[in-house]
Amino acid sequence: MTVAPSAPLGGVVQVRGEVLSVRRVGAYAAITLLAPGVAERFRPGHFVALAIGDQSSSMLLRRSFSIHRCQERGVYGGTVEIVVSAHGPGTQWLASRRPHDPVDVVGPLGTPFALPKEPASCALVGGGYGSAPLFTLAERLRARGCRVDIVLGAATEERLFGVLEAKRMADSVTVTTDDGSLGIRGRVTDALPRVIERAATDVVYACGPMAMLRAVSDVAAGAGIPAQVAVEEAMACGIGVCMTCVLPVVGEDGVTRMVRSCTEGPVFRGESVRWADVGTVPADCLGAPVAAGGH
């Protein structure tokens, strides 16, 4: 099965956005922002980078969020919806916004999911808020005549996102929770092999915690099918200028490089990421090893 490669460094805008609404959804805050120019360029898998606080905020680094939904023309212009898990100071600030509050938005960023050229059977796997970008992906896949099976997993029922939405658009929905509070007790990867078998899956798409992506990539590789995974590495700029967000990725030429997840990613082919070496610089990586020091 072939998937069309997508071009990195597409059109991006920096806009002064405005909060339209903040809704509580389980353990998360779903925030809709007026952000003209972002929706028009959006493709599933893109993310936005938001500034925290005003121009004199002591939190300088932007926070990145997958785009859950986009609307090109709302009543006021293009809107973007994100799903935020408020745990640190930046995400808490975002979740406490009120309608009309300004938020500086940069987006859409990153290399989106590559879509199959012909109709295919696709399994979409989301962990926690990682399911946020999968619904627009599902819509576009359906529009291309693809079969869509969705697997959603989280620690608890509260931390699942989008189960109802998934039921509305997918051919099948499988839910797993670690504590068994909803669906199958266990991990998404406990349920995935059966889905792949039943649906004769051609390609797996996944977004969620790194450990989950690694496990999903293994399952897909075991089934002999490709996986496209959206990773979440700590990012300082989100736009490709700082080099903080790298992970070891094997290129088409077989060479491992420390690759930026904000521009070359966040979507990677599952088998191209050297999961066991994330957080290290493998000795056979281009340009390794490094003498101590410098920046």
Add this chain to the structure above:
Amino acid sequence: MTVPPTVRPVAPHSADVPEPAVDMRASLAWAALPNPVATASGCAANGRELARFYPLSRLGAMVTKSVMLAPRSGRPTPRMAETPSGMLNSIGLQGPGVDAFVQQDLPWLKSQGARTIASIAAGSIDEYAEVAARLALAPPGTVTAVEVNISCPNVEDRGLVFACDPHAAAAAVAAAREATDPSIPVLAKLSPDVTDIVSIARACVGAGADGLTMINTVLGMAIDTTTLRPVLGGVTGGLSGPAIRPVAVRCVWQVHAALPDVPILGVGGVRTGLDALQLILAGASAVSVGTAVFNDPGAPLRVLGELRTALAERGFERLRDAVGYAHRALGDGADRIAPAVPAGPSLQDFAPDAEEAL
């Protein structure tokens, strides 16, 4: 009755408010720049990403990521930690090596109309010479100036950072200066992590530096109180952002006082036009905007506009008249301490009951 101070709130600017007429032309040694605001090395990559937001030709200059001889993978992640009004980074000079930079990035930057200040780094004196020599093979007109990042550990000398020792700093600068086309100015980029920055500055100028860039990041560290381990993969890292601005202003001030004729590219914590103005008043001829770009990709052009307004409001017709001005104001010319602010609305227009409040 108390007389209100002569400050006034700055009116917001919009596209239809004409920019004040200030001659913003700047120079670093004999490199002429249309304006004094540049990016900072390592905070703008090599231009392609920022070119999505605005034409690079509008910057005074693009300072590129420090490039070394061979491709480098850099350090393990996590490579950054946010800190109050700043961040720590331990990137480890990841990059494709000087040959790829010369072949791919420099011609592209030229095609965009950018003026490129090429930053080079190395782990030995020979490597500085070699990187500079390879850079000299770049097509004519693609390099406006060379910035020598001497904040690298000297692999030949117990990993001691070049910028922390006057002899090592001078040797690195001399090697780069010798291998560089004499028509291209060479700037030495200094580290603030030294006891006496003036002696390092003197050593670099003595070794042939045509100008100085100040400052590089300040060595720092953060510990994760959940894992009880250092946050950064590289353990220690460079602190940058507004948190280090007072250190940058101090370094520029001290060096300009000692070496008033040496041009300085001021770097460190510039986020607004007034931040840039501080560095200029301390003695910088131009300024680089670094970490603020992560917060606001448009920061360099915003800073430029704000600086222009700030200069006009203080009665400066030319940027170069403000360079080092704070030194003068200490002695003669004290008349300028109360800025010659053009006539504008008084405080009362903004707070009708200001008198009662006082």
